[in-house]
Amino acid sequence: MPFVAPHIAWHGIAPELALVGGALVALLIDAVKPAVDRRFLAGLSLATIGLAAWFTFDLRDTRAVIMQGTLAVDGVALFGRLILLITAAMTILISYHYLSRRRIHRGEYYPLLLLATSGMTLLAASNDLLLSFLAIETLSLALYVMVGFARRDEKSQEGALKYFLLGAFSSAFLLYGIALTYGATGSTQLSVISKQAAVASVDERLMFVAVAMIAVGFAFKVAAVPFHMWSPDAYQGAPTSVTGFMAAGTKAAAFIGFFRVFLVAFGALQWDWRPVLWIVAVATMAVGSLLAIAQTDVKRMLAYSSIAHAGYVLIGLVAANRDGVSAALFYLLIYAVMVLGAFAAVIVSAPGGSERLSLAEWGGIGRRYPVFGGAMTLFLLALAGLPPTSGFTGKFLLFAAAIKAHENALVVAATITSVVAAFFYVRLIVLIWLQDPPPDDGHPGIGPTPALITSLGIAAAATIVFGVWPQSLIDLARNAISHGFVG
Amino acid sequence: MIGYAVSPANFLVLGALLFSIGVVGVLTRKNALVMFMSIELMLNAVNLTFVTFSKMRQNLDGQVLAFFVIVVAAAEAVVGLAIIVSIYRQKRSASVDEASSLKW
Amino acid sequence: MSYYWQYGTLGALTAVGGAFVVIAFLGNRLMRPRKPRVEKATTYECGMDPVGEGWSNTHIRYYLFAFLFVIFDVESVFLFPWAVQLEKLRPQGTVLVEMIVFIGILAIGLLYAWKKKVLEWVK
Numbered sequence: 191m192p193f194v195a196p197h198i199a200w201h202g203i204a205p206e207l208a209l210v211g212g213a214l215v216a217l218l219i220d221a222v223k224p225a226v227d228r229r230f231l232a233g234l235s236l237a238t239i240g241l242a243a244w245f246t247f248d249l250r251d252t253r254a255v256i257m258q259g260t261l262a263v264d265g266v267a268l269f270g271r272l273i274l275l276i277t278a279a280m281t282i283l284i285s286y287h288y289l290s291r292r293r294i295h296r297g298e299y300y301p302l303l304l305l306a307t308s309g310m311t312l313l314a315a316s317n318d319l320l321l322s323f324l325a326i327e328t329l330s331l332a333l334y335v336m337v338g339f340a341r342r343d344e345k346s347q348e349g350a351l352k353y354f355l356l357g358a359f360s361s362a363f364l365l366y367g368i369a370l371t372y373g374a375t376g377s378t379q380l381s382v383i384s385k386q387a388a389v390a391s392v393d394e395r396l397m398f399v400a401v402a403m404i405a406v407g408f409a410f411k412v413a414a415v416p417f418h419m420w421s422p423d424a425y426q427g428a429p430t431s432v433t434g435f436m437a438a439g440t441k442a443a444a445f446i447g448f449f450r451v452f453l454v455a456f457g458a459l460q461w462d463w464r465p466v467l468w469i470v471a472v473a474t475m476a477v478g479s480l481l482a483i484a485q486t487d488v489k490r491m492l493a494y495s496s497i498a499h500a501g502y503v504l505i506g507l508v509a510a511n512r513d514g515v516s517a518a519l520f521y522l523l524i525y526a527v528m529v530l531g532a533f534a535a536v537i538v539s540a541p542g543g544s545e546r547l548s549l550a551e552w553g554g555i556g557r558r559y560p561v562f563g564g565a566m567t568l569f570l571l572a573l574a575g576l577p578p579t580s581g582f583t584g585k586f587l588l589f590a591a592a593i594k595a596h597e598n599a600l601v602v603a604a605t606i607t608s609v610v611a612a613f614f615y616v617r618l619i620v621l622i623w624l625q626d627p628p629p630d631d632g633h634p635g636i637g638p639t640p641a642l643i644t645s646l647g648i649a650a651a652a653t654i655v656f657g658v659w660p661q662s663l664i665d666l667a668r669n670a671i672s673h674g675f676v677g
Numbered sequence: 678m679i680g681y682a683v684s685p686a687n688f689l690v691l692g693a694l695l696f697s698i699g700v701v702g703v704l705t706r707k708n709a710l711v712m713f714m715s716i717e718l719m720l721n722a723v724n725l726t727f728v729t730f731s732k733m734r735q736n737l738d739g740q741v742l743a744f745f746v747i748v749v750a751a752a753e754a755v756v757g758l759a760i761i762v763s764i765y766r767q768k769r770s771a772s773v774d775e776a777s778s779l780k781w
Numbered sequence: 782m783s784y785y786w787q788y789g790t791l792g793a794l795t796a797v798g799g800a801f802v803v804i805a806f807l808g809n810r811l812m813r814p815r816k817p818r819v820e821k822a823t824t825y826e827c828g829m830d831p832v833g834e835g836w837s838n839t840h841i842r843y844y845l846f847a848f849l850f851v852i853f854d855v856e857s858v859f860l861f862p863w864a865v866q867l868e869k870l871r872p873q874g875t876v877l878v879e880m881i882v883f884i885g886i887l888a889i890g891l892l893y894a895w896k897k898k899v900l901e902w903v904k
Contacts, residue, residue, distance in 0.1 A: 320742055320745060323745075323749075324745060324749065327749045327752070327753070331752055331753065331756050334756050334757075334760060335756060335759075335760075338760055338763065341763060344767055344768075347760070347763055347764045347767060348764065350760050350763075350764075351709060351760055351761065351764050354756070354757050354760050355703070355709065355712055355713065355716070355757075358713070358716045358753055358757060359703050359716055359719075361753075362696075362699070362716055362719035362720055362723065365720065365723045365746060366696055366719070366722070366723050366726070368723075368742075369692075369723050369726040369727050369730065369739075369742075370726070372727065372730055372738070372739055372742065373689075373726070373729075373730035373733070373734075376734045376736055376738075377738070378738065378742065
């Protein structure tokens, strides 16, 4: 059988090539000169992300399926890359000071971050189940190490172990689903699967098991109930900057992959998977919101809040229309920005030793540091989905898409859980402003650095601007899907 | 020579069985290393399934997929064992029951 | 019925094989002299007195070598199909460069391990 060397469209994978190249250069520099200034590595990583963003911008008018049909260049992929590159850049801004403070500022952090980002952007653009699997593994393997980055911290190690065991377990499920899909349709390419799944000769039993297995794999990655058990432990144990990166980046990448696989490849079977995901979405919102109430640790509370938000984004998938996709894209972007802002605030809350992790330590902090308290309040309002923040706009768009798809009961359930969720966000806001600050709480104040102030400022500005004037971003998200998925 | 042809469906059943054994292993064992070995068993069951489907469909893609899975499994093994060794150094135990400082 | 006789041959062979082992060991046992002493009962360890238990931990540094071995061993899986098809692939220059890039990335990993002093046998 003669083989033909594949044609490689370099420009289509230029953003990923830039990220991987930057990661290798950073790794080499760190290996050859271990004493290199960390500022140099951070700057190099930011420059790499900038280069990747420029290559992404370069692809803005291209709509194609490249690399033998494995990679999609379309609006959704570009919007996904936008979200993920912003996430990576903000993560670097909030990591620098934090890592030095915890004395875990090893050079490997930056290559790992860039490699994880390249996996995420590939997942957002992947048009083939094999590539999706490889991209998920690329980002997960880097993140397992990043979660366990604090080697002397028992919690960090434990979080890494749990994240790793459950993550590997879920990828095995995903992979078995891919194998069964391949068996039923003879291909792993999304467009071919979608054609094959619609013909009558396909073995439906095989297809259903395959769809279920792949759904389990993705549900693990986006932390949807009942596959959310790893996420509170991993979020709490991981270094705070890594937690922010996971909450914003992994979620966005896994969701875009989830949407693409289910809407493109399994679109013909949507009447079979939508009711199941309906139940998963409601369970995710309910469990995330209810368990968050019981938390006393800020990072763990934000972890449960992020589970609840996964439920909201799932609404967009259950709606299974273009509005659902554009609303989910909008939501993933604004959620990434506000959750990174919230974690940046957690990092800022302590300049010296440990952060203010227990909720009690936040009591009265707004009275002592009004600007800082105001920023945290803004992010909490946005997470709760209250106007005039971007969180409100995002939820509104998702609910509108669901109503258009006649999923009224889902919207009712989502509204109820939003009210429940608002309780614990508002409780923290009340703590921040209405309690008297303890006379001397032993904390030497708060510790912002220029990089942290920049990231807090950007996050706060974006949260307000996209809450009050969301139209330009909504248009961008709508344009991204206006021609559908390619392939 | 084998006197009669083994039906490919048998390999699929074997793959499903191995996968199930792996799932049960992960869910019931307490030692992180044994759990990880069970996950590897699941991955190899998937490989068997890929190769069988490849044979059934006369399509080489499945074998290429199996190659990639082997490589990913190796990378996963390295990262996973590193994490388990690191936690073992701290606690002198690889039991997941001991890893319980994070709860609820 | 004759079909099952084929299994009869197998059964006879198994019985003869088992009997051979049993008779050989039994005969050996009946004929050999038996004079146990303390020194004879100890584990033979090159003339030294055995130390510690049979169950021991492998030193952690072996893991690092094992990790590197596994990675490079498995990545070579990709080299074989490439090498077999290299003659037929077009354009040949690109195909060659692609594999050089692949090996180059692995080499960077090895360089990293070397610089991190993983390859040194520290006591």
